Amino acid sequence: MAIRPIVLAATLAVAALGTTTVTAQVYKETVSGHNGPMTVEVTIEKGAVKAVKVLKHSETVGIGSVAVEKIPAAIVKSNKADLAAVTGASVTSKAIEQAVEVALAKATGKSLKAKFKPGTYKSQAYGNNGYLNVEVTVTKDKIKSIKVPANQETPFMGGMAIKSISDDIVRYQTLNVDAVSGATVTSAAFKQAVGAALTQSGVNLAALQKPVPQKIKKFKGTRSESYDLVIVGAGGAGLSAAVTAGQAGKYRVIVLEKMPVIGGNTLRCASAFNTADPERQKLLPMTDTLKDAVVKAISEKPVSEEHRKLMADVKAKYEAYLASGSKTLFDCPEWHALQTYNGGDKVGHIPLIRTYAANTLDTLHWMQKLGTPVLDRVSQGAGALWQRTHQVDAPAGTGLVEPLYKAAVKEGTKIVTGMKAESLIVKNGRVVGVRASDKVGNNYAFNAKYGVILATGGYSQNKVLRQRSAPQLTADMVSTNQPGATGDGIVMATKIGAYTTGMNYV
Ligand SMILES: Cc1cc2nc3c(=O)[nH]c(=O)nc-3n(C[C@H](O)[C@H](O)[C@H](O)COP(=O)(O)OP(=O)(O)OC[C@H]3O[C@@H](n4cnc5c(N)ncnc54)[C@H](O)[C@@H]3O)c2cc1C
Known part of the structure; x- marks a missing residue:
């Protein structure tokens, strides 16, 4: 007899589970936050928002993170996706709300179509060095163009970020575009200004949250390419090597850069020489x-x-x-x-x-x-x-990187970003190339007739290597270095027997 209540409880639990599976739908939406993509899980039951969870984000601690904590519960409580934003974190707040709107539209079978009041709308947001102005022109169902009048953002890098994001917004009709690493402040300001301009056109920004499709196609095996010289790293040293090789003769030169943008620490530096x-x-x-x-x-x-x-x-x-x-x-x-x-x-x-x-x-x-x-x-x-x-x-290191980049391109150098050198190819005791991978995991072999130049910079952002070489620089210490400064060249070279020196002077 003692077993009966347990059986009853189990039956009730199964019944409850059964009800949930029938009606609750769980959606995972990726939207564009202030600092990068955010993944939001939305549970909807009978058209009502039952739970909202931010699964992944890179919002600023103490600012955007406050919205990440507060907005989901507020949406569930009020059962609506249009609330007052957390002060100082309006972009993050709105991004979570947009994820919920997209999920609600999917759950209820409604289509979220972008509809605009045609015209040109102006707005601005504070970027790196001042206000970044935008002029967005829309037709009744499309973002037609984005213009950026003169601005004080770092030329070159900021300009590259603005062009890349602007092209993606217009091409894919979405605001769900990733920030350009290395120009995150400019990227965030630009997207914020475009969003604010579009809001004036009456469009529901939730209808502009389609993810940008993956541009790199996945392939099997290893793609092999041959050059005279393979340079790893498109910072000051790598670009200088490329220009020097170009000035020395007609060589086929490729520079591999793992980050989405070139420049490395050289672009961040104060340019004191x-x-x-x-x-x-x-x-x-x-x-x-x-x-x-x-x-x-x-x-x-x-x-x-x-x-x-x-x-x-x-x-x-x-x-x-x-x-x-x-x-x-x-x-x-x-x-x-x-x-x-x-x-x-x-x-x-x-x-x-x-x-x-x-x-x-x-x-x-x-x-x-x-x-x-x-x-x-x-x-x-x-x-x-x-x-x-x-x-x-010139601002930061732009006065160094921009001329080097232009000269390298003029010399016919191929510069590939988003391409990470993984290891060195050695034949008969000679380095004859580099194995590399792109951001979707495709594999490449870049063969070098005359040699490989490792110009991968420092390793302040590699906490393991840093701790090994200089334990006084504890893992919690932050660095002014760019995120890609992880000493990959040192790791690759030591793997094939190279010696290091002065590693504790990081
Ligand atoms: C905030 C700051 C201010 C500074 N100010 C000055 C200054 O005023 N004067 C001065 O003389 N020095 C200054 N420095 C130091 C100077 O910036 C660096 O010493 C110099 O830029 C290093 O150049 P580099 O080409 O060796 O490395 P980087 O410019 O860092 O370039 C290395 C490149 O290699 C890429 N890379 C790394 N691993 C791989 C891989 N596996 N595959 C492909 N690519 C890879 C990196 O992403 C990076 O783009 C400063 C540094 C910082 C951080």
Whole structure:
């Protein structure tokens, strides 16, 4: 007899489950949030919203995340998808509501068709550097065009992001377009401004949430391509290598970049460029304090033969300078090299540092020839050791990356984004190519006749590698580096037997 209540309870549970399966429908909708795609699960029963869950999102903690916490419950409570947005998180709030609207339309068999009041609508949103204005023209059933009048967004990167998003919005008639990685603020501002302009046309934005179709087709096996030179990484180093190869002759060169956009950390950098430069330094005076700094550095006890030789070279140049009676700031590649070595706790590789210092001025002139705008003023920039810091006259690293990119393209270089080098192909002890994959997992082999250049940058964003090399940089420490700075080149090269040095100086 004791078993009966259990049997009864089980029967009731089955009955309850049975009812649920018959009427409840669960929809997973992906909509465009402020920072990227959001996946929202909506449960609808007899036309009413029973549950809303945000399964995946990348909204800002403390802003968009507040809407992620509050809006789902509020929708269920009021059973409507049109609520007041959480203050400061209107884009996130609206995105969740739009997911619910799309699910409701599917559940009730209603079609969500975009209908506009024809015309041109203007709006704006705050981007990276100021207001980003848009003008959106619509017909009665279509977004016809998007114009962006002059704006203060970072040229080049911001421009590429705006063009790519704008093309997708018009082509696929959707606002559900991913932000361009590396230009997320501009992307979010642009989409927000377009959304606000479209709202004025009376369209229901939920009808513009169709996902953009996958553009890359999946294929089986490995696609093989052959080049003279394969360069991995489209940052400053990789693009410089491509331009140099192009200037050296008619080579078939490909640059593989894993991120959706080129530029790497070079695009984020402050573009401060250190080099001894007699022309630009000629108005700077030499003070007693500066003289003391030189004398101190050339008088100390050398730590190695290379150090002694470098000090002697600086001493010879300094004595010649004093003998000339010059009152202008003393500087030369040797002094630049000695200061760099001393500033790096005397652990650097002197021949490498000398090569670097001896080539900086030529590199600056080369970059200027390619179009890098360099100010005439020289100062002692943050972290610099002498008044030899040159400043590029353009936002962040755009004044470096844009000319390099244009020159590489002019030289006939093929630059492929979204292509991650995975490993090096080795034959008879020689690196003869790179295995790579695209963002849908297709496999490629890029064969290189003359060689492969690894220009994949640093590894501040690879917490495992960082912890191994420099445990003091704990995993919770954030980095100013771009997300792709994960040391892939180091990983690939060490896998085939390369040695590393100075890894703790990340
Ligand atoms: C905020 C900031 C400010 C800075 N300011 C200055 C400054 O004022 N002056 C200065 O001299 N230096 C500065 N630096 C340092 C300078 O930016 C870097 O040293 C320099 O840009 C490195 O250039 P790179 O080409 O080696 O690497 P990156 O420019 O980072 O390029 C490497 C590229 O390789 C790509 N890549 C990585 N792995 C793969 C893979 N598996 N397959 C395909 N592609 C891959 C990356 O996505 C990236 O695009 C700054 C750095 C930061 C982060």
